[in-house]
Each structure stands twice: as C-alpha cells, then as structure tokens.
Amino acid sequence: MPHSARVTGTAFEDVLITGLGFVLPGADSPELVWRQLREGDSQLSALPPVLSSGTGIHSAGRLGDFEHTPYLPDLPDNFAKRYSREILVVLSAVQNAARDAGLADDGAIDPPRTGVVASCSRGPAEWWSQTASGTAWDPARPPVSPAQAVFASLAGTPASLSAIRLGAQALVSTVSNACVGGHQALALAAHEIQRGAADVMFVVGHELPLTPEVLQVYSASGTSVLSRDTEPRRAIKPYDLRRDGFALGEGAVVAVLERRKHAEARQAPVYAALRACHSISEAAHATRMDLSGQSTARLMADTLDTAGASPGELDYICGHGTATRYNDLAESRALGHLFGPRRSDWTPLGSVKPVYGHLLGAAGLVNCAALALMLKHQCLAPTINCETVEPECDHDHVTEGARPGEVRLAMSLAFAIGSQSSALIMEAAG
Incomplete structure (x- = not known):
C-alpha cells in the first residue's frame, strides 16, 4: 500500500494509560475483564421480553442487577435518587479507574490539570424510553421522575458529574459520533496532555442502548444487523460463515491517560502507551x-x-x-x-x-x-x-x-x- 507524504493523523509522545475502570456485564475490574477476554468467556445473556418483545432479538450484554453502593459508598442518597442508572454506572467505572490508577485518595489529583472526555452515541436512551412510554422495566428501579431529571435527561452529565466527583477542572466534554467516538475521545484527551493543558485525563465510554426502540432500529426488516441466534453466548460470530450480526451491550469503560513524567514521578504502573x-x-x-x-x-x-x-x-x-x-x-x-x-x-x-x-x-x-x-x-x-x-x-x-x-x-x-x-x-x- 503506497504511503502518502501529507500529514495525517495525530502522533502522541509520552501519553500513557495508567488506569482502567470497568462496569461491564460480569466484570468490574481489569483482572476480571482480562480473565474473560483471555478465556473467551462470553457475558452475553438472554433479553427479557419487556425489552425484546416483537423484535426477534434474543441476546445482549446486560449488566443485570447493578447497584452503585459498593463502588460509591459515600454518594448521598439525595444525590443518587436524581441520577439515572447510566450516570451511576459511569461514576462507578470512573471511581474504579481512579482506584486502579492510584488516584482515588484525597489530594491525589491536581484539579486544574485533570479533565474528563466521554463518548456515548445514544445519550440517555434508557431514561427517555421509560419516561416517554410511562413504563418502568423494573418496578424496584423506576426511572428518575421528570421533575428531578435535569441530570438524567442530558447526554453530557455522566462526564460532568464525574468531573465534579473527581474535582477535575480541565477540559470536560462528551463526544457523540457513533462507533468512532471512543477513539476520538481518546485522541482529544491525549491532545490535551500533549499540548500541556493537562497531566491526567479520564476517558469514558458509556452506553446503555438496551431499549425497545433501539432494538427496533437495529432489527428493522431490510436493515437488521442484530443476530437472531437463540444461544446468547454464541450470538456474535466474527469472520464466521454462519454469522448473522452482532448483539448490543451495555456498560462503561474508563481509561486514565497520563503524562509520562507525571506518571513516573508518582511511580504509577503503566498498561500501555498511545x-x-x-x-x-x-x-x-x-x-x-x-x-x-x-x-x-x-x-x-x-x-x-x-x-x-x-x-x-x-x-x-x-x-x-x-x-x-x-x-x-x-x-x-x-x-x-x-x-x-x-x-x-x-x-x-x-x-x-x-x-x-x-x-x-x-x-x-x-x-x-x-x-x-x-x-x-x-x-x-x-x-x-x-x-x-x-x-x-x-x-x-x-x-x-x-x-x-x-x-x-x-x-x-x-x-x-x-x-x-x-x-x-x-x-x-x-
């Protein structure tokens, strides 16, 4: 493939990944995620009828009975009741990443030199779906009332509230650009470090797309890209002759980007370099x-x-x-x-x-x-x-x-x- 002489892409020097945080189906730590990836242990499960009825779609990666309190024990109840499940998932993953990077203690980050960039393609689809339909999928966990949904209804609040919790005062933003958004969020955050505007950036990918409307969009006749396999763990078959599409997943993943000198000064462990x-x-x-x-x-x-x-x-x-x-x-x-x-x-x-x-x-x-x-x-x-x-x-x-x-x-x-x-x-x- 001939190479071009023109300037393309962005090169990064001395931008490291020093922490990872997860709230994914069946996994909430780098150790668990690595074990499942290494062993090929699929975390896909059957969709409940309240979500999949009429779509012919059987499988997804679901968080199940997620509870934020083990990750955010200090979050006041009067705050939590105003936060959607998506916000609580993101805050939990960010907290996990901060712990993994050794940045969770008071005074561990320099607020003006720390920022948050997120990627989410659909925004608060779960909250809007339940609110618009007047249906609580789980009566024990109803959506936040519209009267208290200033945070729950906005696409950017998971990043903003993460920044408030961290005390991060540098760039805070959310990219919404479908499936390339995660890469673009990483690049935007790394650019902030490379240009000298930050030493630490939390990069968040979050999505809770398991709603009847989103499933209908992706399973509509003539445009369906979702697998109809009835065995969840085998639903996604990449590069296989029998493949029939993908299954959606939900959760949050966080990468902590850090300037090399900053990481070395605190002797932080490093996963990889961008x-x-x-x-x-x-x-x-x-x-x-x-x-x-x-x-x-x-x-x-x-x-x-x-x-x-x-x-x-x-x-x-x-x-x-x-x-x-x-x-x-x-x-x-x-x-x-x-x-x-x-x-x-x-x-x-x-x-x-x-x-x-x-x-x-x-x-x-x-x-x-x-x-x-x-x-x-x-x-x-x-x-x-x-x-x-x-x-x-x-x-x-x-x-x-x-x-x-x-x-x-x-x-x-x-x-x-x-x-x-x-x-x-x-x-x-x-």
Missing part, C-alpha cells in the same frame, strides 16, 4: 465502509505513518469485528491491500465483541482497554465463535485460544454510521 490516532470521513455510503477495503487500508497506512511504524511491525489488530458481512469482508480486504496477497504475511485480526457485545459509542474504548490488557500481559485474546471461517476472511483470527507471545505494537479499528472510520495505535510500556 502512539497515534487517525479519524476520517469516507464521505461515501452512509451506513457501511468502503467494501473494497482500500479506504480502510489507506487509513491504517496513514496511521502507521503517523506513528513512524510499518505494517510489518504490527503484532495485532483489534478489529471492529461486528460479525456483519460487510464489516468482516471490508476488514479482511483491507489487510490484503495493506500487507499484500500472501496471507501468511498478514497481522492477526481479532474481535472482542463476542464477549461483551457491541457497546456502540463505547466500543472503541472497549477495544482499546482490551489492547492495553493484551499489551500488559503479552498475550493475544482469542476471537471466539469463529469456527467455520468465511473463505474471504480465511486468515489468522487467533481462534485457537489465548496466544502468549511478544506483543509490542497493536491497532484498534472502528467504523461508524455516517461514513466514518478511525484507527488507533498503542504500544507496550517500557
């Missing part, structure tokens, strides 16, 4: 990427150029991996353009979506958190449910199980409704 991010608009088909793979290959090549690396230096690519025909074929075709026709030269391409589902605006953060864990543990997570490989996708998807080995440089891919694509490169620490 090297480059590039986001483009194909300005073409509104709902799918270029099926030839050429646009994605150029995106990948330009991002590698930005990082000062070559395709041969990539040890792994965490694909968007939605188990939809167009996505899987476009990603595989892109590898052909980037690496050449000999498939033995292609870098492994995998997907983590079968484990937690597709978290839409948080998907890029899920990918990058998974990469950070792979880089830390020097082990590639498997692509589960990929058993009868689509002939055109017949290359290395790490299907045999977790693969220990040297992992130095890795890439995450994301594709979004609206003809947008992004790539992000991370490097092992040290």
Whole structure:
C-alpha cells in the first residue's frame, strides 16, 4: 500500500494509560475483564421480553442487577435518587479507574490539570424510553421522575458529574459520533496532555442502548444487523460463515491517560502507551465502509505513518469485528491491500465483541482497554465463535485460544454510521 507524504493523523509522545475502570456485564475490574477476554468467556445473556418483545432479538450484554453502593459508598442518597442508572454506572467505572490508577485518595489529583472526555452515541436512551412510554422495566428501579431529571435527561452529565466527583477542572466534554467516538475521545484527551493543558485525563465510554426502540432500529426488516441466534453466548460470530450480526451491550469503560513524567514521578504502573490516532470521513455510503477495503487500508497506512511504524511491525489488530458481512469482508480486504496477497504475511485480526457485545459509542474504548490488557500481559485474546471461517476472511483470527507471545505494537479499528472510520495505535510500556 503506497504511503502518502501529507500529514495525517495525530502522533502522541509520552501519553500513557495508567488506569482502567470497568462496569461491564460480569466484570468490574481489569483482572476480571482480562480473565474473560483471555478465556473467551462470553457475558452475553438472554433479553427479557419487556425489552425484546416483537423484535426477534434474543441476546445482549446486560449488566443485570447493578447497584452503585459498593463502588460509591459515600454518594448521598439525595444525590443518587436524581441520577439515572447510566450516570451511576459511569461514576462507578470512573471511581474504579481512579482506584486502579492510584488516584482515588484525597489530594491525589491536581484539579486544574485533570479533565474528563466521554463518548456515548445514544445519550440517555434508557431514561427517555421509560419516561416517554410511562413504563418502568423494573418496578424496584423506576426511572428518575421528570421533575428531578435535569441530570438524567442530558447526554453530557455522566462526564460532568464525574468531573465534579473527581474535582477535575480541565477540559470536560462528551463526544457523540457513533462507533468512532471512543477513539476520538481518546485522541482529544491525549491532545490535551500533549499540548500541556493537562497531566491526567479520564476517558469514558458509556452506553446503555438496551431499549425497545433501539432494538427496533437495529432489527428493522431490510436493515437488521442484530443476530437472531437463540444461544446468547454464541450470538456474535466474527469472520464466521454462519454469522448473522452482532448483539448490543451495555456498560462503561474508563481509561486514565497520563503524562509520562507525571506518571513516573508518582511511580504509577503503566498498561500501555498511545502512539497515534487517525479519524476520517469516507464521505461515501452512509451506513457501511468502503467494501473494497482500500479506504480502510489507506487509513491504517496513514496511521502507521503517523506513528513512524510499518505494517510489518504490527503484532495485532483489534478489529471492529461486528460479525456483519460487510464489516468482516471490508476488514479482511483491507489487510490484503495493506500487507499484500500472501496471507501468511498478514497481522492477526481479532474481535472482542463476542464477549461483551457491541457497546456502540463505547466500543472503541472497549477495544482499546482490551489492547492495553493484551499489551500488559503479552498475550493475544482469542476471537471466539469463529469456527467455520468465511473463505474471504480465511486468515489468522487467533481462534485457537489465548496466544502468549511478544506483543509490542497493536491497532484498534472502528467504523461508524455516517461514513466514518478511525484507527488507533498503542504500544507496550517500557
């Protein structure tokens, strides 16, 4: 793939990931998330009829009976009752990330040098769905009353309230740009550090899309991209001949970005380093990427150029991996353009979506958190449910199980409704 001389993407120097926080189905710590990724332990489960009735969709990654009190024991009840479940999920994940990074104690952060950037594609869909329909899906947990819903009704309040709880006084913002938003939030936060405006940035991906309306949007006749498999743990089958789409997931993931000197001064543990991010608009088909793979290959090549690396230096690519025909074929075709026709030269391409589902605006953060864990543990997570490989996708998807080995440089891919694509490169620490 010929490289371009023009400036593309953004390169990052000395921006590290020093903490990870999670509230995902079946997992609330880096240790649990890594175990589930490594073992290919899908956390998808059956949807209740109150959500799925009439859609033909059976599976999703659900949080279940989430309670915020174990994570936020000091949150006053009069505050919590005004917060939606989504806000409480995000605050809990941010608190988990602060603890993991060693920044949870009083005085651990410098407020003017700390910020929060979030990504969410749908905003407070869960609150609006229940409020507009007058239906509480769980009578024990009714939605916040409209009379008290100043926070619950706004897309940006999870980030704003996280900043208030942390005391973060630098940039606070929420990106809403479908599935590329997570990469863009990471890049925006890393840019704040690189330009000297912050030392620490909390980057949040959150999505609670499991509403009847969202399920109907994604399962409508003629446009359905959701799997109808009745066995939840096998619903998402990336690159497999039998694939029939993805399942949605809900939750929050947080990455703590930190300036290297700041991290070294406090002897913080490091998961990985950000090297480059590039986001483009194909300005073409509104709902799918270029099926030839050429646009994605150029995106990948330009991002590698930005990082000062070559395709041969990539040890792994965490694909968007939605188990939809167009996505899987476009990603595989892109590898052909980037690496050449000999498939033995292609870098492994995998997907983590079968484990937690597709978290839409948080998907890029899920990918990058998974990469950070792979880089830390020097082990590639498997692509589960990929058993009868689509002939055109017949290359290395790490299907045999977790693969220990040297992992130095890795890439995450994301594709979004609206003809947008992004790539992000991370490097092992040290």
